[in-house]
Amino acid sequence: MSFVGWLIVAYIAWAIMSAIRKSPAGKVARTPRRPPRSQEEAHRQMLEMLGLTQGEPIVVQRRSVPADRTAVRLRRLTSADDAAPPEVAVDHDDEAERIVRERRREVEARNRALAGEGHEDFDARIRREEKQQVAGRRPPVATTQLQKLVVWQEILGRPVGERDS
Numbered sequence: 001m002s003f004v005g006w007l008i009v010a011y012i013a014w015a016i017m018s019a020i021r022k023s024p025a026g027k028v029a030r031t032p033r034r035p036p037r038s039q040e041e042a043h044r045q046m047l048e049m050l051g052l053t054q055g056e057p058i059v060v061q062r063r064s065v066p067a068d069r070t071a072v073r074l075r076r077l078t079s080a081d082d083a084a085p086p087e088v089a090v091d092h093d094d095e096a097e098r099i100v101r102e103r104r105r106e107v108e109a110r111n112r113a114l115a116g117e118g119h120e121d122f123d124a125r126i127r128r129e130e131k132q133q134v135a136g137r138r139p140p141v142a143t144t145q146l147q148k149l150v151v152w153q154e155i156l157g158r159p160v161g162e163r164d165s
Contacts, residue, residue, distance in 0.1 A: 022055060
């Protein structure tokens with residue numbers, strides 16, 4: 001093997017050794033860790049591991065957070081507060097039953113109108129109204145002539161694909 005070949009092999013070995021030395025697995029093996037006691041400690045350890053993989057340590061600083069003025073503050077219960085609140089007898093069952101009865105009556109009335117004779121009455125009333133509207137007005141003669149002209153133009157005219165616009 002030539003001198004250049006030995007240089008390449010040496011360079012590859014040096015790169016592997018330096019990668020192992022910088023890897024977090026190598027440093028973790030050297031510094032045994034105890035299991036985290038809290039979630040905050042687990043996050044801190046995770047950030048330290050991330051810093052080790054990037055080659056620069058991450059310093060975790062605890063920041064003070066201002067108090068939230070919109071937060072709901074709960075008052076502490078005293079022995080006087082532990083007593084049961086006075087019971088208020090409000091019964092909405094009667095009102096609910098009344099509403100249910102009204103709704104059932106409405107549904108029954110609506111369903112009764114849809115019975116056989118109801119359909120016939122409805123149909124007769126609609127046709128009667130329609131006849132009254134049609135009898136009151138007729139389309140102008142020009143409109144019917146225009147409709148016929150348009151139909152004949154479509155029948156006798158050039159095909160749609162050959163028209164200019």
